[in-house]
Amino acid sequence: MYNKKIMEILQSLKNVGLLRGANAIGKAESKQSRDTIKFYFLVEEGNILNVSFKAFGGAYLIAMCSVVCDVLKGMSIED
């Protein structure tokens, strides 16, 4: 059911928990289940300096959040 990559990400989750100095929060909830994701952003002059997450949901959701945080870091809000 789970591929190797997902397993690897779950074993060493990054970007977990509240973010010190965060100045923006993004939250999404599923209508079908209790799946919930929250992203905490540190944004300066339109650039995302740091991101962290909290999630309630399946393994894929948690792994995805961890990866998305890495992708978002360094991007601008415009991106």
Next chain:
Amino acid sequence: MNKIYLDNASTTPLSAEVLSEMMPVLTTDFGNPNSLHSFGRKAKSYIDTARERVARALGCKESEVYFTSGATESNNWAIIGLANANKHKGNHIITSKIEHPSVLEACKKLEKDGFEVTYLDVDEMGFVRIDQLLHYVNSKTILISIMSANNEMGVIQNLQAISNIASEKGIIFHTDATQAVGAISFNVRDMGIKALSMSGHKINGPKGVGVLYLSEDVVISPFMNGGEQEFGLRAGTSNVSGIVGLGKAIEIATRDIMVNNKKLRNMRDYMIKQIMQNVELAFLNGHPIQRLPNNINISFGMVDGESLMCLLDMEGIAVGTGSACSSGSVEPSYVLTSMGIAPDLVQGAIRISLSKDITKEQIDFVVSKIAECVAKLRKVSAIGKSQVGVKE
């Protein structure tokens, strides 16, 4: 890594005793039981022995035992076949909201064909509401189908009470006993059960074989046409090795039922206690005593059951979330939801189903890993402690 398999409600390994009974049929005694020559007669004798064993285990006649491809087929056949063969008497069927999909989907098909189906609620402990059964039974009711024990939360239903109501009103009572055979002693005649479904692979037998017991005084439509197998009601060359395996498996399960149940109940209760003592915000789902001796269905607050299952899998521990048939679906468990459990705890449930070979050392190890994995997931959780169990 030594793996620990705790998903025996999903399927069980084939026992060595069963395999050794099956081997001749898979090799030298390969005949088609419908052939008239010696090879065929030999194969038929194997099926006859298996049928005898099933009949002895269930407390019925051999002529009331029909071999199928598994419990899903047995359930489909029982529901649809009994309804269609008895529609001149009425068009109302009663079942429960927590049945296996093979019962529920068969009932939905019948609704499209003009039958009326009542789906009974369960209470917070997982028992089918007998008061509702009494309320909804009417002169048009031809079939009551209630599972013996639930595949997810393991609660054993009050079969005798349901059966009594059915027989008083002259209604056919079918029970899906897939999870219960080997855990409950059945005597279908004494219990007033008119139809019963079961499967081989849940009792250390092979996959791909099941049984529909059908009392001789009820009428059913054939399931498949094109042959005289299974008394002309279920055509198709018999799965001889599977049938032999099921026959041996049910014989062993019945023979060892007392010993196995005693050990499993001890282990189950020990594990529940250990989890409760070592992991906070853990909630047992279903009645604590009137449940299958090997079943633990437990919810962990702030944690998603599927994520927990994944982390435990990485530690070499196999548990289930809900039923294997519906896991992978994004829909939360309809069984736990029917019991009125809060959505986050429905999502936070895992099912641990023990085997008779489990040891206390293994349980201690698993509980320590559950505690570790739950802690890890709680660090990530977007649900706070104060939100656990809140019903919206």
